[in-house]
Amino acid sequence: MALLSQAALEEIERIARRYHEPRAAMLPALWVAQREYGGWIPRDALEAVASALNQPSVEVEGVATFYTMFNLRPRGRHHIEVCTCLTCGTQGAYDVLHRLSEHLGVAEGETTSDGEFTLCEAECLNWCSQPVVIQIGDRYHTGLDPESAVSLVESLRGVDRQRPQDLAAAIVGVHQPAHLSPGDGAPGGRS
């Protein structure tokens, strides 16, 4: 299955070496897939991950559908996730969500027809000291109110930054073995 590039497969293989069992590279591998496929993971890519890690496909799908950050359907260029949990929720998050919904002309969970934005409600993003908090791709934006949220979103229109694939790429980057860490060779530390 040539659904993940050779480079991506090698990347997964390198990451897998840091664990006692390659299966542990499941989440990183799904991040690789999400990066490769422009911010979401099509069915074929799930199968590619399954074959790369030698796991049953249904297990991979089970994992991918368990975690909220894996997108099994395409998202807009920007995935706007508004924290509405307790402190944000009592300090204006719902106003922000409504304003954005109105401004973009979509309901929560929907993507604008031009494919630019997907608007979602998020559970606690744990930056409660600076409400309202919005995550867009690999960035948190804090201290927002309805108007600043609209200008934030507008400032990103058409801009190829803070996209779902940028988030995935950043996360994959954190997993990548550095040349310094012996972890990509034999298991280290046996004394």
Add this chain to the structure above:
Amino acid sequence: MSQASMVNIRINGTPLQVPMGEKVIESARRIGVDIPFFCYHPRLSAEAGANCRMCLVEAGFVGADGSVRMMPKPQTSCSLPASEGLVIETETPLVVEARRGVLELLLINHPLDCPICDRGGECPLQNNTLHYGPRTSRFVEEKRHFPKAHPLSEHVVFDRERCIHCARCTRFTSDISGDSQLGFLKRGADMEVNTFGASAYESRFSGNVIELCPVGALLSRDYRFRGRPWDLLTQESICTRCSNGCNIKIDHRAGRLVRVSARLNEAVNEEWTCDRGKFGMGYVNAGNRALRPLLRGEEGLREARWEEAMEEVARRLREADGAAAGVGGASLPNEDLYVWQRLWREAVGSRHLDHRMGPRFEPVAEDPIAWLAHHSMGMSIADLERARAILVIGSDLVDEQPIVFLRVRKAWRTCGTRVVELRPAASGSDAGSGHVRDFAALSARYRPGSEAALVRGILAAMGEEALLGSSASDALRTAMQGWTPERAAEECDLAGETIRAAARLLAPDGLAVIAGRELTHQAHAPQALAVLDDLLAITASAGNLAVPVGEVNAQGAMDLGILPDIGPAYTKLDRSGNSAQRILEAAGRGEVPVLWLMGVDLLNAFHDRALADRALRRCPFVVYAGHFLDETAARAHVVLPLQTSVERDGSFTSCERRVQRFQRAFQVSPEVRPGWLVCGDLAARLGVPMRYATARDIQTEIARTVPIYAECTPAALGDHGVRWALPSDSGPAAGASERPAGRAEA
């Protein structure tokens, strides 16, 4: 279980000793304390279980000072291991309340459509609700909705709304069948059982999930809406769809088989069935059943009375004067075969009898025990669990021997047995998951026909790498016959390292070998099997060769002498008759006056269809005794309709030499007779009366006259059968006790 690992626990005030680590839910059963459950299943992994919380109990420990400290939270007894001083209470107000709470929560999103649910009447959810549940519902919100009756596989339909997420089905596919087809998707209250991408559930064992599901979520497409369980009659039986001998239950109603479920037999199928068996027994009510005797007249086959047909057959047999020949029998019960061979040898006076369909027809009589070792299982199915390593050669095992496959997989999963799979390149397709190769430590494809070289190469590698004890070295040098791993590799079209790796996995001892059709159907099979014998001898595992037969009673046919040169119990005959190959060749030349086909669709079963066709064309009188009006029956001169195992009593001998009996479930037509009755009747007509009133009479006589079946009396057969043992029969277990030849084990 040694005394040392027993612990003292207390359940509801009753002290008892149980093995350390036993699950409390099991311990409670020992003293008749019932703990309700859904997800618990002793054969499924505990890790993914303990999720339904139905089995909660209060637990505590006796302290050093004798006082009991109860744990603050109730514990799931299905996962709680027994340990010294454990104190369990199963009927406290907290436990009663917890069960009611769990049931209420399980029911809020359950559709409660019991009136139209197949599971109704035998549903653990219904039963537990009756005993432990709330009386009314407080749930006024909207229930979870899913499309009803989603077809999951060819055989299984899924009602997702009824699912209680117990993970029995998903664990079955990952733990037992190994095809990992079902899994949980999503999470929380949205969590659902599904296949990957909602594709079809493809498995050879899908039917088991129907029985495992504690609610009516997974149902049989065949059985759906066909009956209420309380209207069904149940008969214990044996599956006839292969030679593994699964114990089954047949549910029937008004002369029709309604469904098949597994019957527990730890030594054979445990509690599983394969789909071929579970959904393949419908043939008993098939439209092409032979229901009346037929005789060939001017206009072709016409219905006849038994008397007329039997008289005609008797007349022809008399005229044939010993030149008549019989072929087939591997699908019929022992009682039929025993009486048939008596008819043949004593009344008809013919030596020509053979159940084999080819392509191999080697003589048996020279050394019957050696021959049998290459045509049967040297160890029992359950013994496979005790092997340290298993070599599966020339077989798509899951397809050929489904229950043996499950046991090999179990050995790998629970006993850490190493499994090596070697198959000829370009052998049949084995696409999809759930094959030996999925868990084999090594799986390779060799050049067809190179088995002997391959095994010699493995032996050579064992020698080179000194993988065996020194005592093996002389025998090893002889067996290597100058081969090296590299030379073998070239011959087999494999890498030398593959052969060495196989050697490392299979050495040093405790080996079992299972050889399948891809090997045994080859002309060179005897030589290849002989080399496998060497391998087993050198790894201190002599006798652990399994060559399981294919058809349901092929083993019984061998044991009871449906062969040209031996009689029952492998006794050598004074003069040999012709093999099936010879018989048909002779018939094709018009030299066989009567050809009796015993329960076999010769045209489709014999390895050489053209020869079968010629034989049928040239033989002046073909008797077809069997179940179906198949292609061969249509060419016969007389058709004698025989009862299937569902319609009568009898016994089969499975591939591991286990004799198991079955009993009549229902009648399809009064005009259909058991084979032994037909054969006995003919013998009497030929002047050799045989006084059998029931199948039991014959079983008793077999036990008396056939030494290897000496212990297979009707009483001893019981529910789980008796396995008769070979001299070499010690199983792969190191140091297992030897049993004398011809003795049986229960």
Add this chain to the structure above:
Amino acid sequence: MAERLLLLEHRNVDGIDQIDTYEMRGGYEGLRRAVGMDRQAVIDEVKASGLRGRGGAGFPAWIKWNSIPKDRSRPHYVICNADEGEPGTFKDRELMVRLPHMVVEGIAIAAYATQAERAYIYIRGEFVEAALSIRRAVDEAYERGYIGRAVLGRADFCFDLFVHMGAGSYECGEESALMSSLMGERGQPRLKFPHAPLPVIEGLWGAPTLINNVETYACVPHILRNGGAWYATMGTKGSTGTKIMSVSGHVARPGNYEVEMGTPLLDLLDLAGGVTGGALKAVIPGGSSVPILPADRCAGVNLDFESCQAAGTMLGSGGCMVFHDRTDIVALMRRTAQFYAHESCGKCAPCREGTRWILQVLDRITAGGGRNSDIDLLSSICDQIDGRSYCALGDAAAWPIRASIKHYRHEYEHWIAHGRSPVGDAFVPPVPRRNPRAHTLSRA
């Protein structure tokens, strides 16, 4: 009382996230001291400190450390729980972003003490900034020889430290679910046995595993540098040291405040600039999972494990959420219930079904369809989950609801009787317009 800055002392120092600056401020001295000591002596030092876990349960750290087998017949693992997902908590994120080396140093000391060959930091997927900061620190620490082969010249101390990221699941903060997730499975909890409830013998891949929270590890360098006895002089007898409290909600200066254990709760509110927008109505002192504390019960409550417990709540993870008097408690609980229903992993029946049912009932009440029986129903559902679920998420979903009924029953009754908020509808967040087809609880 003022802040007592120990962990956060240098949080505003420029470049403290880099190894040079960190070393200049005494960084990695704790590790140096540790590797100069016998392993057991390190554990004894932690024991002397009285350090209790900062991840929520307050379990004594040394017991876990000491329970890791002393032999090395199997590999040992150390995990840092950086999944910080408890609503109201944001201390681990700040520690990782600003003071990553302190976390890394603490993990290294733990790896030394428990003879671990590999350590993993499991960071929640959303925390990219924190993860990048930690990753940089890890690389720097490798370069300086604080991680890797023969750390600080001790040939018998080799270990690797890897960053592993989650992908959106609160349940993965539960330690056994975290291990499932780290092993590449669905983030569902694993079996625990009453006689071995900790993963110290069988954890990751069945091997002995030590797991602690980010803040717990961050305390360790200080303990090793200054001594356990010194550390134990801070705080109370049962709860030693300092605690970082994440203060949010209706206060003038929300943020992380490090105080000595035992500091009065009301002092913390003062530190955060006091309540804004109205009078104090309630405090949830330890993250969304702990019982709510009405204003009139806040006096006398101190920020330590014992005092919080005595007051009927818990110190939890230190996510202190403050609400003024125009907060609608029922609506707040509806949002809390949404969180738990969304985050329930689905493995066990009580939590999977119960959390959703609670949400459905609260949805109905706040939509004006409440029934008189609903309050008892909610309490009863909470009873059916609490203590009976597979892991503590179920308990955490039940406690807040139950406490809110206990303290604010009249607000529920008002909603049920009038179909409106007792504090005025203006303060009830409108539920957003949702696309029913696009929306399921878990948004695949």
